[in-house]
Amino acid sequence: MADLTTRYMGLELRNPLIVASCSLVNSVEGVQRCADAGAAAVVLKSLFEEQIEAETREIQKHVWLSGHTEAYDYVRRIGIEAGEQDYLSLLERTKKAVSIPVIASINCITADWWADYARKLEAAGADGVELNIAVLPSDPRHSSNEIEKLYYDIVEGVRKNVTVPIAVKIGPYFTSLASVAEALCARGASALVLFNRFYQLDINIDKLNLVPGYRFSTPEEINVSLRWISLLAGRVKCDLAATTGVHDAPGFIKQLLAGAAAVQICSTLYKHGIGHIAQILSNVEQWMKKHQFESVTQFQGKLSQKESEQPESYERLQYVKALVGIE
Numbered sequence: 001m002a003d004l005t006t007r008y009m010g011l012e013l014r015n016p017l018i019v020a021s022c023s024l025v026n027s028v029e030g031v032q033r034c035a036d037a038g039a040a041a042v043v044l045k046s047l048f049e050e051q052i053e054a055e056t057r058e059i060q061k062h063v064w065l066s067g068h069t070e071a072y073d074y075v076r077r078i079g080i081e082a083g084e085q086d087y088l089s090l091l092e093r094t095k096k097a098v099s100i101p102v103i104a105s106i107n108c109i110t111a112d113w114w115a116d117y118a119r120k121l122e123a124a125g126a127d128g129v130e131l132n133i134a135v136l137p138s139d140p141r142h143s144s145n146e147i148e149k150l151y152y153d154i155v156e157g158v159r160k161n162v163t164v165p166i167a168v169k170i171g172p173y174f175t176s177l178a179s180v181a182e183a184l185c186a187r188g189a190s191a192l193v194l195f196n197r198f199y200q201l202d203i204n205i206d207k208l209n210l211v212p213g214y215r216f217s218t219p220e221e222i223n224v225s226l227r228w229i230s231l232l233a234g235r236v237k238c239d240l241a242a243t244t245g246v247h248d249a250p251g252f253i254k255q256l257l258a259g260a261a262a263v264q265i266c267s268t269l270y271k272h273g274i275g276h277i278a279q280i281l282s283n284v285e286q287w288m289k290k291h292q293f294e295s296v297t298q299f300q301g302k303l304s305q306k307e308s309e310q311p312e313s314y315e316r317l318q319y320v321k322a323l324v325g326i327e
């Protein structure tokens, strides 16, 4: 039998398949189903500070408190604690129910809360914490240096407060992604998750209003992540997990060849069901057998830029020759 084990952010995983943070892993039963289907770890649905704040405001609306600052603060604090408690309880119950690693995920808006939440998640038994950092740099007054500093401060703050490994999940929109990646690892991230697929915006031209874009990825979306995993593998001092656009065993294998230590999947499980986990793993094993690989480590990073004799081919951006004969 093929050896699928891998090491990701200091965790020993039975295989490289992790269920990405999403609603499928927002309950003990959901996580249990993923573990039974063969997932090596899960990243729980993110705890959103923004959501807790919104729910708390809703409670406050129903309480007549105008002018009573102390009482207002009290209700706010109670609301926030209740929101946190639900998540911490989910984490604790999940840890008791499954033997695979459970990584907790947070998205905060207030600077201090990242470290605060992370500490609480560690205390509740999280095997690791994934920081789902998302900043939309739409304000021209903020330079890229300022935005990047925000990311670094968050990672440093969390690193000081927890001992469990930290993964940082980011989007691809940085001017110098390689330098940001290196800096995040230097500040204490054990892994980078490349790349988050953010909420998409669309426009309804009949109703003339904004509507959500398509919620799920397609297999064609794998390439941005694939390029950056292959460029950064072995170059940054932390592990890489691939996410976005991995829908099947070929996509999964490509990311491992590019150098991913683990692969996070989500959309394909909404489309095909949790049973698809077992299917992907079985197809990966068959492929390994066909290519006479006995373990994942034998081919992990085999097609990364670092291992390549033609490193320049990883950096091609223009089609030029490829388009001759097509146009």
Ligand SMILES: Cc1cc2nc3c(=O)[nH]c(=O)nc-3n(C[C@H](O)[C@H](O)[C@H](O)COP(=O)(O)O)c2cc1C
Binding pocket: 020, 021, 022, 023, 045, 046, 047, 105, 132, 169, 195, 196, 197, 215, 216, 217, 218, 243, 244, 245, 246, 264, 265, 266, 267, 268
């Ligand atoms: C319904 C849904 C909910 C999601 N919720 C979260 C979340 O709470 N936190 C997070 O970091 N990513 C979240 N994601 C992003 C996924 O974790 C994943 O990174 C993204 O969907 C790309 O992977 P995929 O192509 O396999 O879907 C969500 C995605 C979907 C479709």
